[in-house]
Amino acid sequence: MAGHDTETDPNARWLSVPGQAPVLVAAAVFVMLWQALPAVSAGEALRFAWDWVPSLGISLSFLIDGLSLTFGLLISGIGALVFLYASKYLQGHPHFARFMLFLTLFMLAMLGLVLADNLLTLFVFWELTTITSYLLIGFDHSTSKARRSALQALLLTGAGALALLAGIVLIGTAAGTFELSEIRAQGDVLQEHALYLPILILVLIGAFTKSAQFPLHFWLPNAMAAPTPVSAYLHSATMVKAGVYLLARMHPNLGGTDVWLWTLTIFGAVTAVFASVMALKQTDLKQALAYTTLMALGTLTLFLAADIGYAITAAMTFLVVHSLYKAALFLVVGIIDHGTGSRDVYELGGLARAMPITAAAAGIAALSMAGFPPFIGFISKEIKYAGALAVQSEPYLVAGAALLANALMVAVAGIVSFSPFWRRPHLAEKLSPHEAPWQMWVGPAILASLGAFFGIFPDSLAVALVNPGVAAILGPDVDPAALKLWAGINVPLLLSIATFAMGITIYIYRRPLRDRLIAMGERAISFDRGWDHVLDGLKAVAAWQTRLIQSGVMRQYLFITFATLFVGVGGTILARGGFSVDLAWPDLLLKHWVVIVLVVAGALVTLTTSSRIAAIAGLGAVGIGVALIFIIFGAPDVAITQLLVETLVVVLFGVAALKLPRLDPSGRKTHRPLDAALAVGVGVVITGVMLMVTAGPLDRRLTDYFEATSWPEAFGRNIVNVILVDFRALDTFGEIAVVVIAALGAYALLKGRSPEEKQ
Amino acid sequence: MNSIILLAATRLLVPLLLVFSFYMLLRGHNTPGGGFIGGLIGATGFVVYAIACGTDLARQALRVPPEKVAMVGLGIALFAGVMAAFFGDIFFTGQWLFIGETEDDKGLPLSSVLIFDIGVYLVVLGSILTLAFALEEGV
Numbered sequence: 001m002a003g004h005d006t007e008t009d010p011n012a013r014w015l016s017v018p019g020q021a022p023v024l025v026a027a028a029v030f031v032m033l034w035q036a037l038p039a040v041s042a043g044e045a046l047r048f049a050w051d052w053v054p055s056l057g058i059s060l061s062f063l064i065d066g067l068s069l070t071f072g073l074l075i076s077g078i079g080a081l082v083f084l085y086a087s088k089y090l091q092g093h094p095h096f097a098r099f100m101l102f103l104t105l106f107m108l109a110m111l112g113l114v115l116a117d118n119l120l121t122l123f124v125f126w127e128l129t130t131i132t133s134y135l136l137i138g139f140d141h142s143t144s145k146a147r148r149s150a151l152q153a154l155l156l157t158g159a160g161a162l163a164l165l166a167g168i169v170l171i172g173t174a175a176g177t178f179e180l181s182e183i184r185a186q187g188d189v190l191q192e193h194a195l196y197l198p199i200l201i202l203v204l205i206g207a208f209t210k211s212a213q214f215p216l217h218f219w220l221p222n223a224m225a226a227p228t229p230v231s232a233y234l235h236s237a238t239m240v241k242a243g244v245y246l247l248a249r250m251h252p253n254l255g256g257t258d259v260w261l262w263t264l265t266i267f268g269a270v271t272a273v274f275a276s277v278m279a280l281k282q283t284d285l286k287q288a289l290a291y292t293t294l295m296a297l298g299t300l301t302l303f304l305a306a307d308i309g310y311a312i313t314a315a316m317t318f319l320v321v322h323s324l325y326k327a328a329l330f331l332v333v334g335i336i337d338h339g340t341g342s343r344d345v346y347e348l349g350g351l352a353r354a355m356p357i358t359a360a361a362a363g364i365a366a367l368s369m370a371g372f373p374p375f376i377g378f379i380s381k382e383i384k385y386a387g388a389l390a391v392q393s394e395p396y397l398v399a400g401a402a403l404l405a406n407a408l409m410v411a412v413a414g415i416v417s418f419s420p421f422w423r424r425p426h427l428a429e430k431l432s433p434h435e436a437p438w439q440m441w442v443g444p445a446i447l448a449s450l451g452a453f454f455g456i457f458p459d460s461l462a463v464a465l466v467n468p469g470v471a472a473i474l475g476p477d478v479d480p481a482a483l484k485l486w487a488g489i490n491v492p493l494l495l496s497i498a499t500f501a502m503g504i505t506i507y508i509y510r511r512p513l514r515d516r517l518i519a520m521g522e523r524a525i526s527f528d529r530g531w532d533h534v535l536d537g538l539k540a541v542a543a544w545q546t547r548l549i550q551s552g553v554m555r556q557y558l559f560i561t562f563a564t565l566f567v568g569v570g571g572t573i574l575a576r577g578g579f580s581v582d583l584a585w586p587d588l589l590l591k592h593w594v595v596i597v598l599v600v601a602g603a604l605v606t607l608t609t610s611s612r613i614a615a616i617a618g619l620g621a622v623g624i625g626v627a628l629i630f631i632i633f634g635a636p637d638v639a640i641t642q643l644l645v646e647t648l649v650v651v652l653f654g655v656a657a658l659k660l661p662r663l664d665p666s667g668r669k670t671h672r673p674l675d676a677a678l679a680v681g682v683g684v685v686i687t688g689v690m691l692m693v694t695a696g697p698l699d700r701r702l703t704d705y706f707e708a709t710s711w712p713e714a715f716g717r718n719i720v721n722v723i724l725v726d727f728r729a730l731d732t733f734g735e736i737a738v739v740v741i742a743a744l745g746a747y748a749l750l751k752g753r754s755p756e757e758k759q
Numbered sequence: 760m761n762s763i764i765l766l767a768a769t770r771l772l773v774p775l776l777l778v779f780s781f782y783m784l785l786r787g788h789n790t791p792g793g794g795f796i797g798g799l800i801g802a803t804g805f806v807v808y809a810i811a812c813g814t815d816l817a818r819q820a821l822r823v824p825p826e827k828v829a830m831v832g833l834g835i836a837l838f839a840g841v842m843a844a845f846f847g848d849i850f851f852t853g854q855w856l857f858i859g860e861t862e863d864d865k866g867l868p869l870s871s872v873l874i875f876d877i878g879v880y881l882v883v884l885g886s887i888l889t890l891a892f893a894l895e896e897g898v
Contacts, residue, residue: 644799743886
C-alpha cells in the first residue's frame with residue numbers, strides 16, 4: 001500500500017501538528033453539529049447569542065436550523081476529509097503550515113457565515129471568507145497567474161460584498177433589526193417596504209458575485225490556480241455556495257415576488273446552460289470541473305427562484321448531492337495530477353490499472369454526477385425535473401435549461417472520470433502513474449460512497465437534512481417532496497432517459513464538438529479580457545489624476561493647498577451672504593503695538609529678502625509674535641510650545657538650507673505676482689473669518705466644564721495639560737501616533753536614497 | 760561646526776536643557792509644561808549638541824536610536840491607556856495612587872496619566888531627533 005512508507009517515516013508531515021490539528025478541529029465541529037441533528041430534524045431551531053456591539057444592534061448570535069445545519073455539516077465534514085487530503089498533497093511544501101492555517105481559518109469563517117443569525121455578523125464572516133479565499137488562491141504567490149486570479153477574485157467578490165453591506169444596512173432600517181430570526185417573524189414586511197427593490201438588487205449583487213453567476217462568473221475558473229484541495233473545498237463545495245446560502249436564507253424575507261422569481265430564473269438558467277457548454281470545451285480536467293461547478297450554482301439559483309415545495313426540495317437535495325460528488329471529483333483530479341503530473345484529457349488514459357481505488361471512487365462519484373440510478377444524483381435529477389415542471393414562472397424554460405445542463409453533465413462526467421481511467425492507454429507509461437496514499441483516497445472514497453448510500457436509502461437524507469432545510473426556507477407548513485428511487489413511470493423519468501441519450505451522444509461526439517466550441521470561443525467576447533480592460537482603465541485614471549495633482553514641485557503643492565482653502569472658505573462665506581463685520585478700532589496698549597510691529601516686520605523681511613536664511617528667520621519672528629499674543633491672552637502652554645517649535649524649525653531649516661540653491665530671482669516675474677495675490681486673498685479671508693468668529697458671544701460651556709472638573713476629577717490644575725493627557729487622552733494618543741509615523745516616513749525618505757544620490 | 764563659543768555654550772546649556780525638560784514634564788499637570796513641551800526642550804538640547812559636536816557624538820549620548828525612543832514612547836502611552844482595563848474602567852480612564860495621603864494633603868501622586876505623559880515626552884523627543892539627525896547626516 002502506498003501509505004506504508006509515510007507511516008514509518010518520522011518526518012511525515014501529516015503526523016505533525018499543522019497536519020493533524022486542522023483535521024481534528026474539523027472533525028470536532030462535525031461531531032458537535034451532528035449532536036444538534038435530532039433536535040433540528042424534529043423541527044427545532046437552536047439559537048445562541050452574545051452581545052457584541054449592543055449600541056449598533058450587532059450581536060454574536062448563531063442559529064442552527066435545517067438550512068444552516070446542512071451547510072455546517074457539509075463544511076465541517078468535507079473540511080475534515082480535505083484537510084486530511086491536503087496534509088499529504090502538500091507534504092514537504094515549505095509553506096505547508098501556512099496553507100493549513102489559511103484552510104482552517106477559512107473553515108471557521110465559513111461556519112460563522114452559515115450559522116450567523118445577525119446580518120452584520122454574517123457580513124463579517126462573509127468578508128473573512130473573501131480574504132482567506134484571496135490568500136488561498138494566491139498561495140502559489142511566485143506565479144503571476146495565481147496573483148492575478150487571487151486579486152480578481154478579491155476585487156469582484158469584495159465589490160459584491162460592499163453592495164451586500166449596503167443592502168444589509170437598508171434591511172436594518174426597513175425591518176428595524178439585524179437579527180434574521182426576528183426579520184423572519186415579521187412576515188412580509190420587506191417585500192411590502194418601499195425600499196424593497198434597492199434591497200433586493202444590492203443583496204442579489206452580493207450573492208451573484210460570491211456564487212459566480214453569469215456575467216460575473218469568470219473569477220471562479222481563474223480561481224483554479226489554487227492548489228487542488230482549495231478548489232475542492234472553497235471553490236466547489238463551500239465558499240461559492242455562500243451566495244446560494246444567502247439566497248436561501250433571504251428567501252422567506254425577499255422571495256415570493258415576481259422580480260425575485262424572474263431575476264433568479266433568468267440568471268440561474270443562463271449560468272447553468274452557459275457553464276455546461278463551457279465545461280465541454282475544456283481540456284484541463286480541473287477547468288472542466290470548475291465550469292460544472294458554475295452550472296451547479298446556476299441550477300441552485302434557478303430552483304431558489306420558486307417558492308413551491310418541489311423546487312426547494314430539488315435545490316436542497318442538489319446542494320448536498322453536488323457537494324458530495326464534486327468535492328470527490330476535484331480530489332480525484334488532484335490525485336491524477338499528483339500521480340501523473342498531468343491534467344490534460346488528451347494525455348491521460350488507462351489509469352484504472354495503476355490507481356484502482358481512485359478509479360472506483362471517481363466512477364461512483366461520476367455516476368452520481370451524471371444521475372444514473374441507484375445513486376442520489378438520480379433522485380436529485382428526478383426531483384429537479386419534477387420541480388422544474390411545477391414552477392410558476394415558465395416550466396418549459398426551466399425544464400429545458402435543466403435538461404440541457406444535465407445532458408452536458410453526463411458528457412462531462414464521462415470526460416472527467418471515465419476516459420482518464422478506462423480509455424485505451426496513450427501516454428500512461430511515460431507519466432508513470434501510481435496510487436495515492438490512503439490519506440488522499442479516503443476522502444473521495446467516503447464522499448462517493450455517501451452518494452451511493454443516500455441513493456439506496458434516500459429517506460435518511462430527506463429526514464435528516466433536506467426536509468428541515470426546506471422547512472427553514474418555506475416554513476413548516478409546506479410539504480417537501482419525497483425522495484424516492486422509483487417513483488413510477490412519469491414525465492421526470494422520461495426526461496431522465498432523454499438526458500442519458502443526449503449526454504451519451506454528446507460524449508461520443510465530444511471531440512468535434514469541442515473543436516467547434518473552441519473555434520466559436522475565439523470570436524466571442526471574453527469577460528476575462530474585459531476585466532483586464534476595466535482594471536487598465538482604472539489604473540490609467542489613477543495615473544492621470546496623480547500626474548495632475550502630485551506634480552512633485554513644493555510650490556505647486558502649497559499653491560493648490562492654499563487655493564483650496566481660499567476657494568472653499570471664501571466661497572462658503574460668499575454663498576452664505578458675505579462678510580458682516582463691525583470694524584471698531586480697539587484700544588491698543590504698547591505691548592500690542594510691539595507684537596504688531598514684530599509680526600509685520602518679520603513678514604516684510606520674508607517677502608523682500610533674497611536669502612533663504614533671512615526669510616526663515618523672518619518667519620521665525622512672525623511665529624514669536626504669535627507666541628507673544630498667546631502670552632498676552634493667558635495661554636502660557638500654547639506660547640511655550642509655539643516658541644519651541646519655532647526655534648526648532650529655524651534650527652532644522654538652517655541645517656537643510658545649506659544644501660538648497662539660492663532663491664530663484666526669475667520667480668519675481670513668473671509666478672510671484674500670482675502667489676502674492678493668493679497670499680493676500682487667503683489673508684483677507686482668514687482675517688474676516690476670525691473677526692466674524694470673535695464678534696459672536698463666546699460659548700463658555702466647555703471651558704466652564706473643564707475648569708470645574710479638572711481638579712476634582714483629574715487632580716490637575718493645568719487645564720490644557722489635563723485635557724491633553726486625561727480628558728482627551730485618546731485624541732492625544734492618535735496625534736502622537738501620527739507624529740511617530742510622520743517621523744519614520746521622513747526618515748525613510750532622507751535615508752532611503754542610494755549613496756550615489758547623496759553625493 | 761568648529762565654533763569655540765558654541766562648544767563652550769553647549770557644555771553649559773545641554774545639561775540644563777535636559778534637566779529643565781524633565782522638570783517641565785513632571786510639573787505639567789498643575790502648571791505650564793507637560794510631555795509635549797518637555798519633549799521639545801529635550802530635543803532642543805540634543806539638537807544643539809549635535810550641531811556643536813556632530814551627530815555621531817549626539818547619537819552616542821542618546822545611546823538608543825531615536826526612532827526606537829519614539830516607538831517605545833508610543834508603546835508606553837498605549838500601555839497607560841490599556842492599564843485602565845485592568846481596573847475595570849474604560850480605555851484611557853486615569854488611574855491614581857496617592858502615596859502618604861492624609862486629610863488635607865494628597866501626598867505623592869502617581870498615575871497612569873503621568874505614564875502617558877512620559878510616553879508623549881519620548882515620542883516627541885524621538886521623532887524630532889529622528890528627523891534632525893537624519894537631516895544633519897544627509898546634508
